[in-house]
Amino acid sequence: MALIExxxxxxxxLLGDTTVNALAGLNLHIDSGEYVAVxxxxxxxxxxxxxxxxxxDRPNAGTYRLEGRDVTTLSPDExxxxxxxxxxxxxxxxxxxxxxxxxxNIALPxxxxxxxxxxxxxxxxxxxxxxxxxxxxxxxxxxxxxxxxQRVAIARATIMQPALILADEPTGNLxxxxxxxxxxxxxxxxxxxxxxxxxxxxxxxxxxxxxQLVMEDGRLKSDSASA
Amino acid sequence: xxxxxxxxxxxxAALGTPLRTALSVLAMSIGVAAVVILTALGDGxxxxxxxxxxxxxxxxxxxxxxRSGTGGFNPANAITSTPRDLTIDDAASxxxxxxxxxxxPLAVGNSEIAYGGKLREAMVAGSTAEFIPIRNFVxxxxxxxxxxxxxxxxxxxxxxxxxxxxxxxxxxxLGKLVRIGDRRLRVIxxxxxxxxxxxxxxxxxxxxxxSLAQAMFNSNTLFRILVEANSREAIPGAKAQALDTLKQRxxxxxDVTVITQDAILATFDRLLGALTLGVAGIAAISLAVAxxxxxxxMLVAVTQRTGxxxxxxxxxxxxxxxxxAFLAEAAMLSAVGxxxxxxxxxxxxxxxxxxxxVFPAYPPDxxxxxxxxxxxxxxxxxxxxxxxxxxxLDPVQALMKH
Numbered sequence: 001m002a003l004i005e006x007x008x009x010x011x012x013x014l015l016g017d018t019t020v021n022a023l024a025g026l027n028l029h030i031d032s033g034e035y036v037a038v039x040x041x042x043x044x045x046x047x048x049x050x051x052x053x054x055x056x057d058r059p060n061a062g063t064y065r066l067e068g069r070d071v072t073t074l075s076p077d078e079x080x081x082x083x084x085x086x087x088x089x090x091x092x093x094x095x096x097x098x099x100x101x102x103x104x105n106i107a108l109p110x111x112x113x114x115x116x117x118x119x120x121x122x123x124x125x126x127x128x129x130x131x132x133x134x135x136x137x138x139x140x141x142x143x144x145x146x147x148x149x150q151r152v153a154i155a156r157a158t159i160m161q162p163a164l165i166l167a168d169e170p171t172g173n174l175x176x177x178x179x180x181x182x183x184x185x186x187x188x189x190x191x192x193x194x195x196x197x198x199x200x201x202x203x204x205x206x207x208x209x210x211x212q213l214v215m216e217d218g219r220l221k222s223d224s225a226s227a
Numbered sequence: 228x229x230x231x232x233x234x235x236x237x238x239x240a241a242l243g244t245p246l247r248t249a250l251s252v253l254a255m256s257i258g259v260a261a262v263v264i265l266t267a268l269g270d271g272x273x274x275x276x277x278x279x280x281x282x283x284x285x286x287x288x289x290x291x292x293x294r295s296g297t298g299g300f301n302p303a304n305a306i307t308s309t310p311r312d313l314t315i316d317d318a319a320s321x322x323x324x325x326x327x328x329x330x331x332p333l334a335v336g337n338s339e340i341a342y343g344g345k346l347r348e349a350m351v352a353g354s355t356a357e358f359i360p361i362r363n364f365v366x367x368x369x370x371x372x373x374x375x376x377x378x379x380x381x382x383x384x385x386x387x388x389x390x391x392x393x394x395x396x397x398x399x400x401l402g403k404l405v406r407i408g409d410r411r412l413r414v415i416x417x418x419x420x421x422x423x424x425x426x427x428x429x430x431x432x433x434x435x436x437x438s439l440a441q442a443m444f445n446s447n448t449l450f451r452i453l454v455e456a457n458s459r460e461a462i463p464g465a466k467a468q469a470l471d472t473l474k475q476r477x478x479x480x481x482d483v484t485v486i487t488q489d490a491i492l493a494t495f496d497r498l499l500g501a502l503t504l505g506v507a508g509i510a511a512i513s514l515a516v517a518x519x520x521x522x523x524x525m526l527v528a529v530t531q532r533t534g535x536x537x538x539x540x541x542x543x544x545x546x547x548x549x550x551x552a553f554l555a556e557a558a559m560l561s562a563v564g565x566x567x568x569x570x571x572x573x574x575x576x577x578x579x580x581x582x583x584x585v586f587p588a589y590p591p592d593x594x595x596x597x598x599x600x601x602x603x604x605x606x607x608x609x610x611x612x613x614x615x616x617x618x619x620l621d622p623v624q625a626l627m628k629h
Contacts, residue, residue: 051623054541056540056541056622056623056626057622057623076545076546077545077546077547080540080543080544080545080546081543081545083540083541083542083543084542084543084544085543087543089541089542091626095534095538095541095626097535097538098243099239099240099242099243100239108539108542109542109543111228111229111232111236112228112539112542112543112544112548113228113543114228114229114232156542160543
């Protein structure tokens with residue numbers, strides 16, 4: 001079943017008085033449970049694509065159907081609900097809230113969704129043990145290593161049991177060894193049926209994905225699925 | 228987002244920047260404390276003055292020699308240039324008025340009192356038996372001036388508490404002969420210590436029969452005639468009748484002034500009430516300034532936490548959740564500030580009362596309520612703009628700022 005259907009997506013930015021086509025006439029179809037790597041040089045539109053897929057940005061034209069539902073016409077708050085329940089984000093620089101503990105950072109999406117504290121505690125406890133963070137629950141982000149931080153971030157991204165995980169250079173700030181751990185973790189999640197989309201510069205990381213998209217000048221240059 | 232979560236999140240966010248939070252709380256608390264202390268001062272002044280006037284006596288009508296108002300041309304004025312004296316007989320004539328309960332003539336002068344080698348300046352009030360009840364004085368020992376013909380003063384004196392202490396010390400004063408001016412008078416009573424009495428400290432007063440005082444100071448005129456009306460309602464009638472009677476006695480010439488305690492009291496009450504209000508208004512400006520400071524702090528918080536706001540949006544926070552979180556933070560800053568300011572203000576008012584015990588520096592309830600609610604309202608009002616700005620941030624831009 002198609003999780004994501006993009007058709008004729010256009011996204012333009014105004015830089016001074018010149019218009020930049022970040023995405024131009026993009027058509028894309030991603031099935032549920034796929035593992036997709038998005039690659040390409042800087043400025044090719046990778047991040048813009050990821051922001052669009054994560055409903056953080058809106059296209060100027062075209063439609064985006066997530067799980068069969070047109071999400072481009074939703075109001076900002078409806079989009080927030082979709083982000084909350086269906087999409088998990090993993091960022092290059094982790095984006096943990098510095099004043100909150102690891103456990104609180106993991107619980108943050110549930111707190112924003114208004115889930116009862118008892119249920120939150122139960123799920124956080126399970127996530128902490130799943131991601132090997134049991135004895136780091138009360139540590140602030142600055143007391144954690146880079147790998148631990150990214151594991152907290154992944155735990156946070158999965159705590160709402162989303163259908164889709166969007167990872168933007170998830171290993172970009174990590175050394176090779178911890179990066180490997182984090183990728184294994186993400187791939188394990190994909191193995192459980194979660195659709196995984198990773199934006200990366202790293203060809204070896206890209207090669208591990210089931211499907212590679214290469215972007216250039218806002219267009220799909222190649223797609224391993226259609227090759 | 229649940230309400231308790233919103234509040235906890237806002238609290239943690241505020242505590243995350245302790246210095247900035249403390250400063251804005253301080254600004255708000257200074258504003259509220261200013262309102263509380265300044266209105267306590269203003270209202271204290273009002274109460275003090277009103278209390279002073281009330282302590283003169285109740286339902287008082289006071290007759291002064293001389294005319295204070297400017298009348299039209301009066302043939303009588305052309306003949307006599309100086310006002311007639313107020314005499315003891317004038318005072319006596321007022322006793323017959325139906326609206327009047329008591330009358331006390333008052334002659335005043337300075338003299339010295341001596342006993343057993345000790346000498347002291349004293350203010351001498353010449354009056355009659357009814358002076359003490361009219362002025363709400365209380366005798367600690369002995370008895371009042373004798374009821375007698377006002378024109379024949381017995382050689383007796385009632386002395387104030389401080390004079391008794393200084394002249395007699397541990398000795399009993401009653402029945403002793405003291406020298407006042409060039410006369411020897413027997414002490415028949417001692418006043419209870421009272422403290423103030425509007426320019427006349429009763430503790431340093433000696434009271435003698437009115438005719439004796441006039442003889443002592445070699446004068447026929449009275450300083451005042453104190454008239455106590457039957458009731459509060461009778462005051463205007465008593466005033467008119469007293470004026471009328473004295474005018475007749477002075478051959479149609481209106482050469483006395485009659486004032487009522489009520490009128491003075493009401494004027495001062497209004498005047499000082501307005502003063503308190505004005506002072507409160509000035510203090511309210513500091514509250515507005517504090518509100519603007521809270522807004523500033525919140526705007527800085529929004530800018531500093533842009534990345535966090537972007538993250539919250541990515542994690543599925545609605546605009547409303549973010550708005551409420553920032554609004555809750557602003558409300559907390561002002562609420563805590565208002566509370567601290569209230570306590571500071573009460574402490575300041577308490578300090579004032581300790582330093583000046585006679586001055587009743589209590590902040591009026593309306594000022595406290597208005598101060599606290601203005602603080603909360605400005606905090607919320609000035610919190611709205613930063614909260615809206617936070618909620619309307621573009622998540623993509625906000626995330627890039629992390």
